[in-house]
Amino acid sequence: MLLPHQFIGEFLNQRFDKDVRRNYFKGMEFAAPVGDPGWFGPGSAVWHVHSHMQSLIFGLQCAAFMERLDPSIFWMGMHHSRLVKRDDNGVAVPEIDPKGAVVRLGHSIAFFIGTAYGSTETAERLALTVRSMHHTIKGTRPDGARYDADDPDWLRWNYATVVWGLATAHELYHPNPLRGKKIDQYYREFIRVGHALGGTDLPETKAEVAECLESYLPKLAVTHGTAVATGPELPMAQAAINWAIRDTMPRWAKQLIQHKDPNIVERTARRAAVWSVINGLHLAQGPIPEFRQAQARVKSGTTVKHTLPAYRLGDDPVRSRDEVERAFADA
Template sequence: MTPLQSVRKRAGDAIFARVAGDEGPARRDRIHLAEGPRRFPSGSPIHVVHSDASMFVGGIRALLLQSMHPLAMAAVDAHSGFRGDPWGRLQRTSTFLAETTFGTDEDADGAIAVVRAVHDRVRGTAPDGRPYVASDPHLIRWVHVAEIDSFLRAHDRYGARPLDAAGRDEYVSQTAHVARALGAVDVPETVAELEQVLADYRPELEATDAARRAARFILVQPPVPLTLRAPYGLLSAAGVAMMPRWTRWPLRLPWLPIVEATAVRASGALITSAIRWAIGSAPPMPDHA
């Protein structure tokens, strides 16, 4: 192994360990190399998007955007433990995405069953007095569309292989399978439908105190070591720059259009390219997939 390859491996291992945990390599091999039928063929749009380093930017945007629904945020604030164990939650989320994107049908169905069981137990009352339950199809659809819109927009801007219009529609359609399996209804199947559903949720959205606390935690007090603060700052700035303008003041996010269109966009491209280089390509899918 050359010195350059050694540096790349160490960097890739550090990033992967944060996202996937100590058991990440074994879990990755199990997911990617297991024998069995899979819902999505290798190289399909959902594989292209979910294997790209732009997911780091999309993930930050998704968390911020999802927090704008008061009932969804109340459930996260009371039950997820994202402040007490942020990396554990991230690792569980990344594993779920991997299993439902790249895993066998059996693994994907198992992961979905686990999440549905958790959702059935998550219920309570929001600060405004409204009851919530995480298995509510309306809330599941909100979490889904905020996530998919974020992943797709980040990939459009920073992905190594941007999708064409047909590929973007196929991505939305493919991710709809998982949303419906989790209990969502009326799930969008095209980009146009996705945009309409997001617009339909707009009257319900607002930034609660819990949402602003979550934003501060994600952006100002991230649970990352000092050595990763600089690259994390570039990722979070890129994520914030992609947030809708109407979310900025409610969440107390900065809005600097000229800087975001120049320096932030350039630094976002730099850091996602660096992560892509460090991690390298995903393990190959088995020949029968």
């Protein structure tokens, strides 16, 4: 007979298999080829951090919130993303579309699990798919400023927000978090993902990432989308998640959105509550199968310590948006 937490875990895993793994993990290889360490391999900080999927998902939400402080990111989403709702004329409105949010989250989870634990070929294919989508995202904001998802400056901002969100969520909510030099090991390893997506001149440590993020402050703003996603009028559950996300932001970013930390006692209690939820879910669901498959793949040793992304700037074939969409569907 299943215990209550086992029953909950079984239910959540079945839902994840149906809603995410079946739709977004297609064609990804974790069990073979034997001896292939992928981009990171056993003993890596990335394998440790990404194995806790619940804090990984939370970290992706933190990264997305920070990322859209860049007005160009906001308008890229409004013009190109299924994440936002659209009216009867197809014009985007600054509200999250629930179905689009599921698709976006599914692709994101698949990417960060696939590049962490997948075979080298799997990681390369995932990176190519994301780069190909970025190549199609170009346009003009309503204020006349141009945006381009291949812009090195944008790629640096995007990379810094993602690695900060993932690493900070890990430090706060993983039951065995990396600290000090060990968390810097994660930052140094994860840079391979940034390079694979076309990033250059990327920060390599926690301190460098913090400095990089703050250097963008003159370019940032509270967009309409950010404004309607925060504030005191949110439903209770959404407000709690929103607080936990904002709590991970650097001090200057909190000031930008007028977030004030509560006193240390209340802040500690709030974090403890979030920790309990995240780790309760992790306990119920258990280790992700992809991590176990990757461990089995290299249990007898690896051919090399790890492989490195093979992408070189300008190497990608030119593909239309429709071709990229089909590649996403197949991936």
